[in-house]
Amino acid sequence: MRRLAGAVVTLLVAGLVVGLAGCGRDPAVPPIAVGSRSGADATLIAHIYAAALRYYGSPAQVVEVDDPLRALDTGEVRVAPGFTGRILSRLVPDAVARSPSQVYREMVSALPEGIAAGDYTESAEDKPTLVVTDATASAWGGRDLSAAVRNCDELRLGGVTGAVWPSRLGTCRLPKAREFANRAAAFAALQKGEINAAWSSTAAPFIPTELLTLSDRTALIRAENLVPLYRRNELNERQILALNEVAGVLDTAALAEMRAQVEKGAEPAAVADAFLAEHPLGV
Numbered sequence: 001m002r003r004l005a006g007a008v009v010t011l012l013v014a015g016l017v018v019g020l021a022g023c024g025r026d027p028a029v030p031p032i033a034v035g036s037r038s039g040a041d042a043t044l045i046a047h048i049y050a051a052a053l054r055y056y057g058s059p060a061q062v063v064e065v066d067d068p069l070r071a072l073d074t075g076e077v078r079v080a081p082g083f084t085g086r087i088l089s090r091l092v093p094d095a096v097a098r099s100p101s102q103v104y105r106e107m108v109s110a111l112p113e114g115i116a117a118g119d120y121t122e123s124a125e126d127k128p129t130l131v132v133t134d135a136t137a138s139a140w141g142g143r144d145l146s147a148a149v150r151n152c153d154e155l156r157l158g159g160v161t162g163a164v165w166p167s168r169l170g171t172c173r174l175p176k177a178r179e180f181a182n183r184a185a186a187f188a189a190l191q192k193g194e195i196n197a198a199w200s201s202t203a204a205p206f207i208p209t210e211l212l213t214l215s216d217r218t219a220l221i222r223a224e225n226l227v228p229l230y231r232r233n234e235l236n237e238r239q240i241l242a243l244n245e246v247a248g249v250l251d252t253a254a255l256a257e258m259r260a261q262v263e264k265g266a267e268p269a270a271v272a273d274a275f276l277a278e279h280p281l282g283v
Contacts, residue, residue: 032050034046035068035072037064040259040262043064044259046081047062048081048246048258049081051275056241057238058238062269063076065077069090078235080230082227083127084103084104085225086224088103088222092106095110100120103223103225115232117227117229118227119246120247121227122225123247123250125202125223126203127202128163129215130197130198130200131198132148132198133211134210143214144215144216156196157177158198159178159198160179160186178195183200203255228246250279254279
């Protein structure tokens with residue numbers, strides 16, 4: 001009987017030790033869901049922020065959703081990057097802000113309760129712009145969009161079918177643009193003189209070097225700076241820091257280069273990881 005009682009005590013103690021050890025284990029931390037629409041451009045941007053979270057030690061994964069802002073509001077995702085102007089237009093359709101800081105402030109004020117915005121990338125934007133030949137810029141007397149406004153009556157525009165372009169530039173009501181199947185076709189028409197300005201965007205890849213992208217010093221077109229949105233009180237300080245530090249390393253040229261790699265067939269996740277490896281956060 002003594003041996004049996006001793007064996008029972010031993011088993012009870014062993015079970016207690018195993019139970020305590022099990023209580024001490026941390027459950028697997030679920031990855032932070034970063035929302036993205038489908039498509040290479042959208043998923044590339046989401047992967048940049050997911051890579052930033054992983055850089056600081058937080059597991060993260062990109063989740064494709066129909067509407068990232070709505071998915072963020074419902075809690076389906078916890079982070080959803082986007083562009084400031086497009087988010088503002090979605091929330092306040094009649095907003096008039098155009099400069100980067102004004103657009104960001106109005107966007108933040110309009111965000112639904114429970115959603116916050118991180119730092120926007122002052123050096124990384126992707127907003128509509130016009131591409132012209134050097135000869136056209138010389139004839140117009142400038143390399144800024146204001147030169148197009150001064151020559152409003154002469155504009156013969158073109159752009160890719162399905163893209164969204166402004167209807168006005170300052171005082172210039174823009175003519176309807178001729179539509180092309182892709183950017184290459186639009187740029188070819190521009191070089192042949194069939195049009196004298198082609199719609200593109202500031203972070204578009206593969207713009208021929210002999211063409212000129214007009215700048216926008218007076219903010220005629222609404223700013224579109226990259227910004228991370230996230231659910232309030234669901235990320236810790238380190239995770240928010242990771243999102244914010246993307247603004248310190250990303251610029252428009254780098255975004256265009258990454259898009260070029262993806263268009264050539266590279267995986268968006270691999271491109272984003274490689275970018276952060278070459279441009280460490282917090283340095």
